[in-house]
Amino acid sequence: MGVIVFLVIVVVIILLAAIRVVTEYERGVVFRLGRLIGAKGPGLFFLIPIVDRMVKVSLRTVNFDVQPQEVITKDNVPVKANAVVYFRVIDPTKAIVDVENFRFATLQIAQTTLRAVVGEAELDDLLSQREKLNARLQTIIDEQTDPWGIKVSTVEMKEIEIPDSMKRAMAKQAEMERERRAKVINAQGEYEASQKLAQAAQVISEYPQALQLRYLQTLADIATEQNSTILFPLPLEILSAFQKIITKDTSEKQS
DSSP: OHHHHHHHHHHHHHHHHHEEEEOTTEEEEEEETTEEEEEEOSEEEEOOTTTEEEEEEEOSOEEEEEEEEEEEOTTSOEEEEEEEEEEEESOHHHHHHTOSOHHHHHHHHHHHHHHHHHHHSOHHHHHHOHHHHHHHHHHHHHHHHGGGTEEEEEEEEEEEEOOHHHHHHHHHHHHHHHHHHHHHHHHHHHHHHHHHHHHHHHHHHHOTHHHHHHHHHHHHHHHHTTOSOOOOOOOHHHHHHHHHHHHHHHHHHHO
């Protein structure tokens, strides 16, 4: 009786060891006596105890951070660049058989590619063309990990760290650029104002009555400010006439 109970317990343990359950986002890569059988799942299936061995592989998208890499750019500026990589396994059999540790291998490829791409770019491109460089990183890493059944979907450079001396130089350059733009805008405004004044002078020369209307508008503006003194502008022709009279009287006295 005791032998029968023992045998029943052994059979139950063997059956439990043979049952495997793989979730929807996983696959089980099965080896039978060291020989690849294939990937199974999702769901419930049985393995031959002792004979079969299974390695679970997740098919979900995962990510890892690429630690800051010290690189000298194409224009000889030392920088530190880091990135984040998103990838997933699309062929679990290749990911297990063709590479020992696909996650670590992908990380190493990402580090070397990041150093290479940053080293081939200039500092201005790193700061202004980040999306273009991210796309290039993703393409290169994806091509190199494709034989392992890995799909790299996104690579994003997170931060570009530059020396403090370069930061000060860039800040000074930006300040000078803002001053230059301000001077250009001021000069453009002066030029447009001079054009308008020239057009106004031409109109007044053709229509003298416009000058008198301008006088009246000026008087109205002064009056609204409640000033105690009001200036009445006189046409230059009147002043010229007075000057001629004074000059004539002076000449007659001298004669």
